[in-house]
Amino acid sequence: MLPDLDRLIRLQRLDNASVEARRTIEAIPTRMAELDAQLDASRKKVDEAKQRLDDQKQVRQAVEKVLAETQAKLSRFKEQLMAVKTNKEYTAVQHEIATAEAHANKLEDDIIEHMVQADELTEEVKSTEQVEQKDRSEIELARTKLEIERAEIEQQLAGTSSEREKLASDLSEATLRLFDSIAGQRQGLAVVEARDGHCTVCNVRLRPQVFNQILLNTGLVRCDSCMRILYHDPNNTHHKLSTGDTTK
Ligand SMILES: [Zn+2]
Structure with a gap:
């Protein structure tokens, strides 16, 4: 990670x-x-x-x-x-x-x-x-x-x-600043989990390639809708690579 x-x-x-x-x-x-x-x-x-x-x-x-x-x-x-x-x-x-x-x-x-x-x-x-x-x-x-x-x-x-x-x-200064900026606009919630192809906070469905990128946890990927930083928690279930299939 x-x-x-x-x-x-x-x-x-x-x-x-x-x-x-x-x-x-x-x-x-x-x-x-x-x-x-x-x-x-x-x-x-x-x-x-x-x-x-x-x-x-x-x-x-x-x-x-x-x-x-x-x-x-x-x-x-x-x-x-x-x-x-x-x-x-x-x-x-x-x-x-x-x-x-x-x-x-x-x-x-x-x-x-x-x-x-x-x-x-x-x-x-x-x-x-x-x-x-x-x-x-x-x-x-x-x-x-x-x-x-x-x-x-x-x-x-x-x-x-x-x-x-x-x-x-x-944290690097730029990352900390990004966190503070999102947190300031989003009631203190800047980093949230993505699960089953969705942002768990705003519930928007993520594009498959975006979700697949999140599954890797190797970069700071943001939700297109709420702009929060998304991550994948391998301890949670339902984390297979997204194929665009919305079934849970
Ligand atoms: Zn979101």
Whole structure:
């Protein structure tokens, strides 16, 4: 293989790896934000459960207050009963007592119901807290993994960068300039494989004599359509000399 073509292929692979690595690094903040959002959602469930418990407690306290008032009223009625002078008054106060007692009983039942609900809501707070705790540790682990991944990729990028420098310095100036010029116009992709008689990037079908030349890997042959430098990878299948037959 032409030494410069071999270097160009390796240079392109390094660039591709760098692009991929940078893309992964750039996606990390989004992945972190997704983890934070997951944790927020889980925390929100705890807050909501606590709020329901708190609301319920306030309702119960309001009922307890009414019960206390009703019981105070009942005591007053019972005192009045001692002081009544007539039968009619006696009957009237008795009636008030009966009404107040019925009301107090009803309120006591309500309070018991509220207490049962409070137990259920307390359980709900506990279970949402457990879920949150579990989510938190999982998310912290995932964040740590992402940080490690970032550090590894950055290290890899640094290695790629020095390797690339060395490779570029070994290339002839004209070849390097050609690479940079094509890469600049073609989203960083200057050297691509030709396979089965086609450019693998723009997919154009190459003239048979052009493809046969590429199969030799002895020169810098460019795609007629996208102008990229083409090479043949002998490790890939379907690399018999082109006869113009398009069957794969
Ligand atoms: Zn092409």
